[in-house]
Amino acid sequence: MSLAPLPKILIESLVRAALLEDLGRAGDLTTDFIISPERTLRAVLRTRDAGVVAGLDLARLAFAMIDPEIKVTIECPDGTPVQPGVILARIDGPARGILTAERTALNFLGHLSGIASATACVVAAVADTKAKIVCTRKTTPGLRAVEKYAVRAGGGCNHRFGLDDAILIKDNHIAIAGSAGMALRRAKAKAGHLVKIEIEIETLAELEEVLAIGVDAVLLDNMDLETLAKAVALANGRAITEASGRVTSKSAPAIAATGVDLISVGWLTHSAAVLDIGLDFEA
Numbered sequence: 001m002s003l004a005p006l007p008k009i010l011i012e013s014l015v016r017a018a019l020l021e022d023l024g025r026a027g028d029l030t031t032d033f034i035i036s037p038e039r040t041l042r043a044v045l046r047t048r049d050a051g052v053v054a055g056l057d058l059a060r061l062a063f064a065m066i067d068p069e070i071k072v073t074i075e076c077p078d079g080t081p082v083q084p085g086v087i088l089a090r091i092d093g094p095a096r097g098i099l100t101a102e103r104t105a106l107n108f109l110g111h112l113s114g115i116a117s118a119t120a121c122v123v124a125a126v127a128d129t130k131a132k133i134v135c136t137r138k139t140t141p142g143l144r145a146v147e148k149y150a151v152r153a154g155g156g157c158n159h160r161f162g163l164d165d166a167i168l169i170k171d172n173h174i175a176i177a178g179s180a181g182m183a184l185r186r187a188k189a190k191a192g193h194l195v196k197i198e199i200e201i202e203t204l205a206e207l208e209e210v211l212a213i214g215v216d217a218v219l220l221d222n223m224d225l226e227t228l229a230k231a232v233a234l235a236n237g238r239a240i241t242e243a244s245g246r247v248t249s250k251s252a253p254a255i256a257a258t259g260v261d262l263i264s265v266g267w268l269t270h271s272a273a274v275l276d277i278g279l280d281f282e283a
Contacts, residue, residue, distance in 0.1 A: 167197040216239060
């Protein structure tokens with residue numbers, strides 16, 4: 001797969017903040033008191049679990065920010081499926097810098113690889129259908145860009161990055177506006193010509209109403225499979241259909257079989273398990 005790396009300027013502040021949090025007010029006391037400044041090391045980043053790797057650029061930057069003399073050579077680029085025991089990168093340089101940056105590098109690498117791995121599992125579950133797996137805005141504050149990047153590394157697609165990407169009319173908007181039709185009309189009256197509009201609908205009657213008005217996409221939230229299939233048939237290509245609500249790799253195939261275009265999965269970014277990756281020294 002072709003995965004465009006994130007520009008360095010987008011990740012520098014994240015890595016810097018994480019390192020500053022770890023260094024505190026006095027730096028790495030343990031390493032500075034025990035390891036001589038002349039000592040050098042060779043090490044590798046190695047997988048302990050099977051999964052999909054993501055976040056190597058952040059890990060490499062963590063080492064470089066602590067000590068520019070540290071050289072990191074990536075062996076398996078982001079988006080690569082890996083088995084336990086695979087060397088992801090080789091590290092060579094001053095021992096103090098390697099030890100000081102280790103935890104920050106592994107935190108980013110394990111977290112983002114976990115997201116990529118979870119995404120890959122759900123993507124594989126619907127591989128024989130037209131449905132695409134997309135993430136949501138349920139991200140860790142401050143980490144949205146890299147977490148959504150990790151979803152792409154796992155073969156998924158991104159939903160909105162922020163509130164200004166598009167108009168997504170949810171149930172609370174509808175409740176305050178009075179009806180789905182009223183909320184949609186207000187949005188269409190003010191939206192620019194390049195702004196897409198999606199609306200969450202709960203019933204087939206609501207779906208008929210918004211399709212008659214005209215909408216780019218409909219969010220079919222927590223519908224049972226029978227209703228979901230009817231909604232897809234009713235939309236009949238007039239709007240992109242998106243299913244959501246407690247989706248897992250086990251439930252995704254049946255949801256995809258209804259013919260929906262998109263399946264959104266919030267837990268990919270807010271609850272995916274960390275992929276176990278370690279730093280091992282070489283003789």
